[in-house]
Amino acid sequence: MxxxxxxxxxxxxxxxxxxxxxxxxxxxxxxxxxxxxxxxxxxxxxxxxxxxxxxxxxxxxxxxxxxxxxxxxxxxxxxxxxxxxxxxxxxxxxxxxxxxxxxxxxxxxxxxxxxxxxxxxDLRHAEEILHINTLALTTISQGVIVTDPEQKIISCNKSFSEITGYPESEIIGKNCRFLQGEETNQHTRKLIREAITEKKEFNGEILNYRKDGTPFWNELSISPVLDQKNRLTQFV
The missing domain is CATH 3.30.450.20 (PAS domain)
Structure with missing residues (x-):
């Protein structure tokens, strides 16, 4: 006692x-x-x-x-x-x-x-939010990829694979630049690099290429994800 x-x-x-x-x-x-x-x-x-x-x-x-x-x-x-x-x-x-x-x-x-x-x-609520976000990523029609701070792909949703022809297993660890090709606008590439370097959002159109080589116009949106100490953790 x-x-x-x-x-x-x-x-x-x-x-x-x-x-x-x-x-x-x-x-x-x-x-x-x-x-x-x-x-x-x-x-x-x-x-x-x-x-x-x-x-x-x-x-x-x-x-x-x-x-x-x-x-x-x-x-x-x-x-x-x-x-x-x-x-x-x-x-x-x-x-x-x-x-x-x-x-x-x-x-x-x-x-x-x-x-x-x-x-x-707090842990349970965080898990619930993560589950909701994961569900949203898997069900929306837009292609979504997540990268680490070095722009290496961590994951993608089903829509991304359907749009580009690349299964997730083939793109993990790659830089998103692999989708670009000869006709991709150099100025757009430069704007994307600057936004990533400065940890800023980017919104614009870019010409990318599917796995079978066919080009497609992509309405691209890049958002940096920062932690509570303002450190970069991911790009979405």
């Missing part, structure tokens, strides 16, 4: 952490210790966390039965376990959490649960 004094400690590092440290009774799932940052993350007081049935009661209704049953099954087998579910904050917001649970026994042989409840909401 962790003392009340240690439970009340609230270091600056703990307040900023998205991981709640906890200890609970393995029979009734009653918390006997919860780190103080749980108050900031989920809005409930430490006293509320200690209430009987608190954990299960605040799991999202759609996840509650599965999460509780999974935990019970692992406990019955005396297995450490890890699982994810949605947890409701005091102001009714939904947070995604990953719970990492370890099992131990005290001197009397009673089973105890020790865990880390990690708030992964």
């Amino acid at each position: 962790i003392s009340q004094d240690s439970e009340n400690k609230d270091s600056p590092l703990m307040r900023l952490s998205s991981t709640v440290f906890w200890q609970a009774d393995a029979v009734n799932f009653i918390f006997n210790f919860v780190s103080s940052n749980a108050v900031n993350l989920f809005g409930y007081t430490i006293q509320e966390w200690h209430q009987t049935g608190f954990w299960a009661r605040h799991i999202h209704p759609e996840d509650r039965e599965e999460a509780v049953n999974f935990c019970k099954q692992c406990i019955s087998r005396k297995e450490d376990h890890e699982f994810e579910y949605r947890f409701l904050t005091k102001d009714k917001q939904v947070r995604y959490v990953r719970d990492i649970v370890n099992i131990s026994f005290d001197k009397a042989g009673e089973m105890l649960l020790h865990g880390l409840m990690i708030d992964i909401t």
Whole structure:
């Protein structure tokens, strides 16, 4: 059992952490210790966390039965376990959490649960946005390619392959210039190079060539992708 004094400690590092440290009774799932940052993350007081049935009661209704049953099954087998579910904050917001649970026994042989409840909401939202963006790239009719900062192709969508005749496997690692040919306007090429060097957008028409050698006019749009520190990560 962790003392009340240690439970009340609230270091600056703990307040900023998205991981709640906890200890609970393995029979009734009653918390006997919860780190103080749980108050900031989920809005409930430490006293509320200690209430009987608190954990299960605040799991999202759609996840509650599965999460509780999974935990019970692992406990019955005396297995450490890890699982994810949605947890409701005091102001009714939904947070995604990953719970990492370890099992131990005290001197009397009673089973105890020790865990880390990690708030992964931002990660889940980022994954959802990525999924939506990926879906958009695969379904739009315009050809799209993504390159690294050195202009080497990382990926392309299906429409690009249909327009140019090149499957993705044949263009990975190449520079987009491979689509250009003898009749491609030199001034347009220069404008593209300048935009890339200066990490600026480019919009214009360019004559490119398909895999079978036939030329086609391409309405080209190039956009640099910058991270939070304004560093170039990709071109799209």
